[in-house]
Amino acid sequence: MELLLKGGRIIDPVSGRDESLDLYIRDGRIEKLASSVSAPSAVQVVDLKGKIVAPGFIDMHVHLREPGFEHKETILTGCTAAAAGGFTAVCCMPNTNPAIDDESVIKFIQNKARLALNGLVEVYPVAAVTVGRKGEHLAPLAELATAGAVAFTDDGDPVSEGEMMRRALEYGAMFNKPIIQHAQDTSLTKGGVMNEGFASTELGLAGIPGVAEEVMVARDIKIAEFTDAQYHVAHVSTAGTVALVHEAKVKGLKVSCEVTPHHFTLTHDAVRSYDTNTKMNPPLRSQEDVEAIRVGLREGTIDVIATDHAPHSFDEKQVEFQAAPFGIVGLETAIGLCVTRLVRTGDLTLYQLVE
Numbered sequence: 001m002e003l004l005l006k007g008g009r010i011i012d013p014v015s016g017r018d019e020s021l022d023l024y025i026r027d028g029r030i031e032k033l034a035s036s037v038s039a040p041s042a043v044q045v046v047d048l049k050g051k052i053v054a055p056g057f058i059d060m061h062v063h064l065r066e067p068g069f070e071h072k073e074t075i076l077t078g079c080t081a082a083a084a085g086g087f088t089a090v091c092c093m094p095n096t097n098p099a100i101d102d103e104s105v106i107k108f109i110q111n112k113a114r115l116a117l118n119g120l121v122e123v124y125p126v127a128a129v130t131v132g133r134k135g136e137h138l139a140p141l142a143e144l145a146t147a148g149a150v151a152f153t154d155d156g157d158p159v160s161e162g163e164m165m166r167r168a169l170e171y172g173a174m175f176n177k178p179i180i181q182h183a184q185d186t187s188l189t190k191g192g193v194m195n196e197g198f199a200s201t202e203l204g205l206a207g208i209p210g211v212a213e214e215v216m217v218a219r220d221i222k223i224a225e226f227t228d229a230q231y232h233v234a235h236v237s238t239a240g241t242v243a244l245v246h247e248a249k250v251k252g253l254k255v256s257c258e259v260t261p262h263h264f265t266l267t268h269d270a271v272r273s274y275d276t277n278t279k280m281n282p283p284l285r286s287q288e289d290v291e292a293i294r295v296g297l298r299e300g301t302i303d304v305i306a307t308d309h310a311p312h313s314f315d316e317k318q319v320e321f322q323a324a325p326f327g328i329v330g331l332e333t334a335i336g337l338c339v340t341r342l343v344r345t346g347d348l349t350l351y352q353l354v355e
């Protein structure tokens with residue numbers, strides 16, 4: 001199969017390229033990249049003037065729901081959504097049933113991903129830190145790393161115990177894998193369904209205070225410093241967390257973080273609609289938090305944009321706000337939101353966004 005992409009703006013941060021070029025592809029490989037490539041016969045030519053050509057994007061935080069919750073999403077439907085959104089690689093989270101806490105589950109996911117869309121979207125499993133994500137016993141991290149786990153997390157829930165986080169970071173460092181934290185002190189979030197603030201007071205809904213995230217991040221950064229290990233904060237949602245990560249980076253610690261499109265585009269005022277698609281964890285925060293996150297993106301404190309794509313079935317979300325599960329889809333809308341809300345606003349250049 002041969003393909004000639006004419007005149008697209010090629011943005012490739014790995015090679016530092018940002019220019020309009022012709023791209024000639026044969027049998028899935030880039031054969032030629034030049035200002036003008038003439039088409040050999042029988043080649044499919046696509047005019048891409050005014051369009052962007054970038055490497056496939058990677059989403060490091062996706063819930064594929066399989067095994068166990070196939071009524072919400074499967075590896076096939078998740079990979080299809082990823083491909084539609086421009087993502088050719090996703091890291092899938094371990095809050096499946098069974099959890100990704102055993103080599104056999106990793107093999108199952110890898111095999112399914114290879115069959116889905118002929119492997120068009122690569123799936124990198126992120127394994128659980130603890131057995132069954134219960135927070136009681138450390139999962140077999142060495143076995144999981146050998147089987148192909150690219151990182152460890154109990155996402156959906158935090159690693160609550162400080163001792164457990166310490167051991168996870170120590171073992172993670174042995175295999176050069178980061179520990180990803182869904183940062184939340186759950187004793188501060190009991191019963192909460194949205195951000196604690198003016199909107200939650202007006203709506204009469206129980207709040208999840210920003211400090212619940214910040215105390216966990218502050219503790220974890222201390223443990224990451226103590227263990228000299230790689231720590232990653234999932235879905236940063238507050239100004240305070242951005243400040244903590246900034247401080248850790250200034251100190252030279254191996255701390256990184258990600259933000260989701262919904263946390264830099266929407267505030268807790270969106271919950272006034274009672275639309276259960278505005279219910280996610282961590283919740284939509286205040287305008288000040290959104291502003292701080294945008295600054296964090298501009299200044300490089302925030303390393304990654306990830307979707308936290310977390311689908312549910314239609315009927316699960318068609319209930320009262322309090323009863324609805326946390327989470328929304330994100331793979332198909334992420335790039336559009338990023339271009340509209342970060343590039344057109346001047347927060348990031350297109351090149352920075354692709355990067």
Ligand SMILES: [Zn+2]
Nearest residue numbers: 155156182234
């Ligand atoms: Zn999470």
Ligand SMILES: [Zn+2]
Nearest residue numbers: 093155156308
């Ligand atoms: Zn998640």
